[in-house]
């Protein structure tokens with residue numbers, strides 16, 4: 001959804017994000033839409049040439065479910081193109097673009113429909129995909145779709161959030177079962193957004209608040225994925241007692257890490273702040289019995305323009321925590337990167353190089369501490385449609401020109417290559 005464009009091509013249906021952009025254009029920076037994205041649907045061969053030229057050995061991309069069976073012809077060619085270039089295809093099966101006809105994730109038949117789509121994908125791509133991720137960041141889908149209401153379906157209701165989250169987890173387990181039944185060759189997992197929770201106070205109540213926050217932000221979906229049940233105390237508190245019929249194990253855990261969360265005790269309703277504009281924070285309130293409060297970092301750490309704290313240590317802490325909590329479970333950093341206000345033309349991005357270098361060092365320390373980290377994937381290959389931020393918040397190794405959509409390798413792209421290969425700049429001209 002973020003890169004492809006061609007949202008009407010080859011029978012693609014609308015997703016809840018297409019509807020949201022049409023119905024609430026003013027909620028998105030500069031009224032941007034996923035059209036044209038990066039026009040990747042048509043320029044994919046050039047993009048795969050870039051991937052090879054920049055020395056990547058893996059490429060994570062998401063299937064657009066609203067493209068249906070015909071869309072799989074496109075992904076079939078894409079996967080072949082990756083294999084021909086010696087790049088491992090890593091597939092995310094759901095990245096927030098629920099087909100509109102299914103309504104929302106509260107609808108239990110959405111999980112069954114997802115499982116059917118997974119079977120189709122497995123049949124078409126199962127012989128070549130190296131890693132499958134069922135869902136991208138279910139916690140973020142729920143937090144923004146049903147708690148803050150900032151993303152579609154723009155609901156603000158905690159009990160509906162838990163209901164929709166449960167259907168997402170059903171979809172995850174059903175999807176894994178379908179991949180296994182199809183006998184796909186790749187490893188099976190999920191990409192979860194995880195934030196180490198840092199305690200901002202010194203009292204016992206603050207420490208307890210931090211544990212609650214960890215339970216809801218991280219463990220809720222972690223435990224549903226790994227153990228097929230929700231964390232007991234947290235589930236009891238919110239009256240959730242659902243379980244899963246046929247929970248499936250994962251072969252690896254995808255970790256998306258951007259920043260930690262600071263938490264303290266408070267008797268008030270929990271406030272959640274999100275800066276979606278690079279200007280000011282949206283403040284959303286929800287009640288979790290006044291158990292915890294998200295607060296600003298008490299430390300004078302550096303932040304991005306979107307108030308995302310830059311904390312590489314958080315990545316080491318997180319990976320070691322996963323290693324301790326789920327011993328033996330292979331880990332993969334499936335997203336990490338920095339969003340900057342760039343123009344899509346300039347190649348100078350020293351801040352990104354510093355960010356990635358510090359985070360790679362954190363991965364190194366986690367490996368030294370025994371965490372079984374199998375890979376590191378940067379967000380993102382190219383600047384793209386960054387949800388509410390439209391095209392103003394850029395994450396790419398490749399700059400994408402706002403009008404011509406021409407790709408230009410940023411300094412970070414060559415630097416990233418040099419980390420893994422000597423003499424990164426090729427003699428040949430760029431594609």
Ligand code: FCB
Pocket residue numbers: 002136137140193256335339379386387395
């Ligand atoms: C993550 C999303 C991804 C991208 C990055 C910046 O939450 O998975 O699509 O927008 O944030």
